[in-house]
Each structure stands twice: as C-alpha cells, then as structure tokens.
Amino acid sequence: MERSPDARNRLACTKMTGLLCLVVTVCLLAHGASGQKVKVEPEVSSYPGQTVNLRCEFRDAAGVQLTMVTWIYEPKDGERMNIAVFHPNFEPNYPESPMKGRVSFSDNPPTLTSPSIQITNVRMTDEGKYICEYATYPSGNEQGITYLVMLAKPQNAASTVTVEAGPTKQVVARCESLNGRPAAEISWVTTAKGNATVVSKAGADNTVSVTSEYVLVPTAADNGKDISCVVQHRTQDKPESLAMKLVIQYPPEVSIVGYDNNWYVGRTNVVLTCEAKGNPLPASILWRAMSGEMPDTVQVKDNTLKVLKVDDAVNTTFVCEVKSRIGVGKDQVTVFVREPKVDPSNAGVVAGAVIGSLLALLLVAALIAVLVTRSRRQQQGYRANGGSDMKTRIFGGGKKASKNGTSGGAGTGANNNGPIYVYNESSSHQGLGDKNNHNPSLNIGGRPEGGPTTHSAQDILLSQELDDAERRKFDELEEDERYDHFGGGAPILQLRPHDQDHIMGDYLDDDMESQRDGSVISRTAVYV
Incomplete structure (x- = not known):
C-alpha cells in the first residue's frame, strides 16, 4: 500500500527526535509544497x-x-x-x-x-x-x-453537587458537553481552591461527549462561592459560560454578641443576641444558664436574651445552643456583675447645680444686704463734715424757718421747702441733750432769740431720729465717716409746693437718695 506524504513524514519523525526531527519535517513539507x-x-x-x-x-x-x-x-x-x-x-x-x-x-x-x-x-x-x-x-x-470535518453542536450543561464539609476531596460541581463534533474544551473559573478532571466519551453517530468535574476539600468558607464552567466549541461564536454557586453543608456556627463587660447592679434592659449561621439553616435555638434556672429578671425570645434589671442573680454563664439537621453549635458568655458606678457626667451636673444654687443664694443675700443698707441710710438722712467750720445739712425737719432765722410759725417770705442749716463755727462738739429739749427752729450761726443754747447738727439728728442703740453706733464711727465735706458757703435751695407742708416729713424721707461716696442727697433739691 502506498503511503501518503503525511504518513512518510510521521514515519521519518519516529526515527528522529528533537531538533533533527523538526528540520526533516520542515524540509519534507517544503519539498511537497514546491512539487504540489x-x-x-x-x-x-x-x-x-x-x-x-x-x-x-x-x-x-x-x-x-x-x-x-x-x-x-x-x-x-x-x-x-x-x-x-x-x-x-x-x-x-x-x-x-x-x-x-x-x-x-x-x-x-x-x-x-x-x-x-x-x-x-x-x-x-x-x-x-x-x-x-x-x-x-x-x-x-x-x-x-x-x-x-463533520460538525455537531453539543448540548452544554452544568450543576453543583451538594456535599458536607469534611477533610477529604469531593466533587462539588460537574459540567457536560454532550454529542458534539469535534470534542469540546471545558475549563473552570472560581476562587475556590481545587482542581478539575476531564473525561471524553464517544457518542452516537460519531459524536463526542465531554464531562468535567471540579474537586476540592469542602469547607464552610466555600459555601456560596461563585464557580463557572466555560465550554469552547467550534460551532459556537464565543465560549459559553455557565455560572453557579457552590453548596457546602456545615453545622451551625454560633456567637453571642451584646455583652460589654459593664453590667452593674441596677442597670436595665441589657440584651444578648445569639447569632448563628449554617447550611442548612438552624432549626432551633435554646438559651440556658449554667447556674440552673433562668433568673426572674431575664426574658428570652427567639435568639435574644433580655435582662430587665441587673442584679446578683445574673452573675452567671449564659449558653446559646443551636441545632440543625446535620449538627449542633453553641456559644457561651460569662457575666460579671459589678457595683454601680457614678456617672462622671451626672456628678458634674450635680456639682454644677449645687455650685449654681450657692452662687444664687449668695447673690440674693448680697442684694438683700444692699437693700437693707440703703434703707437704713435713707432713714438716717444725714451726712456731716467735721472741722473748725462745721456745716451740717438737715433735711426733713418738718419745721418752718423764718426768713431772719427765728423760730415760730411761718413768716412773711419764708422758704418752707428749703433745708435747715446749722452753723457752729466756734463751739466744739456739744453733748447730747434731752431729746425733747431742743428748739426745732434754729438760727444760722447764733442762738435763737430767747431760747437755749444752739445744738449741733449731730445733737439734733441723734436726738430726733436715733434711738440709744443707733446713737452708740453713731458715736463709734470715725470722724470722717460721720460728716460730709461740705465746703460751699451758698445755701441749698429746695423747691417744694407751699401746699404740701403737712407732708413734709414723709416727702423728705422718700426724697433722699444714697450716693457712691456714702452721702445722702435730695432728689429734687436744687444746689446753687
């Protein structure tokens, strides 16, 4: 039987290896092409x-x-x-x-x-x-x-294989390209760590079926991972990709969350949550306490455990147990009940409130003291200036002074609204006389006609307005505190309606106003 050129080339290659075989093949093909x-x-x-x-x-x-x-x-x-x-x-x-x-x-x-x-x-x-x-x-x-070349478009299909997590290799996915011509090429795309096997089998009417399986050691972490079977064939315009997700079954994995290691006596509404995952999904969840019965302050609902109020009874270990069709998983947490702690923020609020209250009380007390002091000064109604030329202003005497300074009833042209002046330029401090033994109407700079010796402003004021206790306080004051330094020689005129003489005393009491330097002056007096 005559051999074809290809058969002769293959026969020559069986007798040669490596580079020599390659050179001979190229030469024979070149010779055949040139002589074709x-x-x-x-x-x-x-x-x-x-x-x-x-x-x-x-x-x-x-x-x-x-x-x-x-x-x-x-x-x-x-x-x-x-x-x-x-x-x-x-x-x-x-x-x-x-x-x-x-x-x-x-x-x-x-x-x-x-x-x-x-x-x-x-x-x-x-x-x-x-x-x-x-x-x-x-x-x-x-x-x-x-x-x-006869072509037959294959039928492509892929599916995952449900397996349980374990230490041995198992087939987790399968891909098939059936009754194709020529044989299809199958590859896998996934992040799961495994490898693939490929098997080809002759089918009916000279077709070929190709089966590939993906094998790995299944773990819980592989469950749900993406995996794709990619089929390439001459009859397809582009590779066909069949996407799937791995299905790995594993027992429940349980964890308890919610404990912050700060459960103190009196704390309320703290919650523990039992989180579980698995394939298949957990069928039941059971809470229990290692100390025995659940405390009365504990409420259990599904996967949560709620403590209404923390006390010594919850100073125990809580266990959450989850069951599924293929296994059991559990987790536990030990609770340490602590003594109640003072919240620094609350302590600051309380301290601030106390300090604020004290400051408010001090402010009120100071205000009251100022008002009382002012009221007393208005009641005293005087300031005097000591010295060789002592001049005392007296307000609110309630008496009318005549134009020539004599006492008695209202004279012609008398200024009933003006202040009463007493000048005692020569005499020293007079003793305090009888309270009712002084002349209410005084001359300026001399004795009243037919009357007793003129009293000083201090005597008049103390005798008419101060009691014994207040008089002693007045005597204890320093000299410069008893009198104002009044240096002007001109009289002070006070304008007052003539028809209000009968309310002179009350009017002058209300008319007095304390000054920053300690003096008391009239609100309505006009000083010339």
Missing part, C-alpha cells in the same frame, strides 16, 4: 444533512499526459476505499462504498483538469480524508488531500 501540482482545499466542514463540494484541479499540465482521476476515501479508523473514478475514454464509475448513491462528479461530463465531486446528505460517519489522485505520464501519480 494537484490543487485542493485543505479542509471542508459541514453539518449532517448538508451537501459538500470537494474541489480538485491539476496545475500546469504542459508536458504531462493525464491518464485517469481517482477519488479515495480514508476514514479516521479504517481502510482506504475508492469512491469515484474517471477516465476520458469511459463513463464515470462509483465503486461500492458508504457514499455510493450520494457521491458524484460536479461537472457533467467531468474533465481531467477539473474532476471535482459532491456528496449529498452527508453523515457524521463521512468525516475523514479525501484524496484526489491523478495517474500521469511520465511523472507517475500526483495527489491532493482534503479533510472533511
């Missing part, structure tokens, strides 16, 4: 049921005598067979073959320079190598080879 006189299509693809055309043409027939053309079919696994023969002196011939009745020359009648053929209703089993071979003289046989 039969022009064919290297590959033709088709789907089942279609009609395919296999073209063949002899190049540059000058100096060469073409005798006959034969089409030979060589399946992938099987023997070669002639399927069509043409001789210019005879009718075309179609020997027995799987293509008989479906194969024919494209031109009718065919020619030696262009003996192309066509196959109708192609089948998956028609795939293989088709050789257009010329019998020539004097060079012998010349041939060209076309590969017919």
Whole structure:
C-alpha cells in the first residue's frame, strides 16, 4: 500500500527526535509544497444533512499526459476505499462504498483538469480524508488531500453537587458537553481552591461527549462561592459560560454578641443576641444558664436574651445552643456583675447645680444686704463734715424757718421747702441733750432769740431720729465717716409746693437718695 506524504513524514519523525526531527519535517513539507501540482482545499466542514463540494484541479499540465482521476476515501479508523473514478475514454464509475448513491462528479461530463465531486446528505460517519489522485505520464501519480470535518453542536450543561464539609476531596460541581463534533474544551473559573478532571466519551453517530468535574476539600468558607464552567466549541461564536454557586453543608456556627463587660447592679434592659449561621439553616435555638434556672429578671425570645434589671442573680454563664439537621453549635458568655458606678457626667451636673444654687443664694443675700443698707441710710438722712467750720445739712425737719432765722410759725417770705442749716463755727462738739429739749427752729450761726443754747447738727439728728442703740453706733464711727465735706458757703435751695407742708416729713424721707461716696442727697433739691 502506498503511503501518503503525511504518513512518510510521521514515519521519518519516529526515527528522529528533537531538533533533527523538526528540520526533516520542515524540509519534507517544503519539498511537497514546491512539487504540489494537484490543487485542493485543505479542509471542508459541514453539518449532517448538508451537501459538500470537494474541489480538485491539476496545475500546469504542459508536458504531462493525464491518464485517469481517482477519488479515495480514508476514514479516521479504517481502510482506504475508492469512491469515484474517471477516465476520458469511459463513463464515470462509483465503486461500492458508504457514499455510493450520494457521491458524484460536479461537472457533467467531468474533465481531467477539473474532476471535482459532491456528496449529498452527508453523515457524521463521512468525516475523514479525501484524496484526489491523478495517474500521469511520465511523472507517475500526483495527489491532493482534503479533510472533511463533520460538525455537531453539543448540548452544554452544568450543576453543583451538594456535599458536607469534611477533610477529604469531593466533587462539588460537574459540567457536560454532550454529542458534539469535534470534542469540546471545558475549563473552570472560581476562587475556590481545587482542581478539575476531564473525561471524553464517544457518542452516537460519531459524536463526542465531554464531562468535567471540579474537586476540592469542602469547607464552610466555600459555601456560596461563585464557580463557572466555560465550554469552547467550534460551532459556537464565543465560549459559553455557565455560572453557579457552590453548596457546602456545615453545622451551625454560633456567637453571642451584646455583652460589654459593664453590667452593674441596677442597670436595665441589657440584651444578648445569639447569632448563628449554617447550611442548612438552624432549626432551633435554646438559651440556658449554667447556674440552673433562668433568673426572674431575664426574658428570652427567639435568639435574644433580655435582662430587665441587673442584679446578683445574673452573675452567671449564659449558653446559646443551636441545632440543625446535620449538627449542633453553641456559644457561651460569662457575666460579671459589678457595683454601680457614678456617672462622671451626672456628678458634674450635680456639682454644677449645687455650685449654681450657692452662687444664687449668695447673690440674693448680697442684694438683700444692699437693700437693707440703703434703707437704713435713707432713714438716717444725714451726712456731716467735721472741722473748725462745721456745716451740717438737715433735711426733713418738718419745721418752718423764718426768713431772719427765728423760730415760730411761718413768716412773711419764708422758704418752707428749703433745708435747715446749722452753723457752729466756734463751739466744739456739744453733748447730747434731752431729746425733747431742743428748739426745732434754729438760727444760722447764733442762738435763737430767747431760747437755749444752739445744738449741733449731730445733737439734733441723734436726738430726733436715733434711738440709744443707733446713737452708740453713731458715736463709734470715725470722724470722717460721720460728716460730709461740705465746703460751699451758698445755701441749698429746695423747691417744694407751699401746699404740701403737712407732708413734709414723709416727702423728705422718700426724697433722699444714697450716693457712691456714702452721702445722702435730695432728689429734687436744687444746689446753687
């Protein structure tokens, strides 16, 4: 049996290795390409049921005598067979073959320079190598080879496999590309740490089914991770990606949150929460206390434990136990009840309130003291200035002074509203006389006519307005505190309506006003 050029190349490569084999292969291919006189299509693809055309043409027939053309079919696994023969002196011939009745020359009648053929209703089993071979003289046989590739679009599917977390490797996902031609290529995309296996299996009508499985050691952390099966096939415009999520079952994982290590006696409404996750989801949650029965101040609802008021009874260990179909998980927290702490912010508020109250009380006391002092000064109604030329102003005497300074009733032209002046320039401090033994109307600078010795302003004031206790206080005062320094010689005039003499005393009492220097003056007096 004559070997094809490809068969001769493969045989040569089996006898050589490495770089030498590569060099020989390149040389043989170059030689075959340069001497190729039969022009064919290297590959033709088709789907089942279609009609395919296999073209063949002899190049540059000058100096060469073409005798006959034969089409030979060589399946992938099987023997070669002639399927069509043409001789210019005879009718075309179609020997027995799987293509008989479906194969024919494209031109009718065919020619030696262009003996192309066509196959109708192609089948998956028609795939293989088709050789257009010329019998020539004097060079012998010349041939060209076309590969017919039958295509079948596969059916792709993928699914995850539910497994339980454990220490051994398990198949967690499976991907299949069924009844395709040629065989599909399968790959995986995921962050889960594992590897893939691939198995190919011949299917019906010369198709191929490819199955790939993803294997890893499953853990709870892998549950829900993304995983995609990517299928590449010649019949698809782009790779098909089948996305999934891993399903790993594991017992409940439990944790108790909410304890801040600051449970003190009297604290209210503190809550512990039992958080659990697992696959499948937890079926039941149970709270219990290591000390025995739950304290009376504890309320349990679903996954929460609420303490209405912290006391010594909750000084225990609380346990949360969660059950699912495949296992049990639990967690616990130990509570240490502390003594109540004073909130620094509250202490500051209390201290601020106390200090504020004290300051307010002090302010009120100071205000009262000022008012009392002012009231007493108004009641005393005097200030005097001591010295050799002592001048005393007396307000509110309630008596009328005559124009010439004599006592008695109201005289002609008397100023009943003016202040009473007593000048005692020569005499020293007089003793205090009888309270009712002084003349209410005094001259300025002398004795009253027919009356007793003139009393000083101090005597008049103390005798008329002060009691014994107040008099003693007055005597204890320093000299400069008893009198005002009044240096002017002009009299002070006080304007007062003539018809208000009967209310002179009350008017003058209300008319007095204390000054910053300690003196008391009239609000309505006009000083000249």
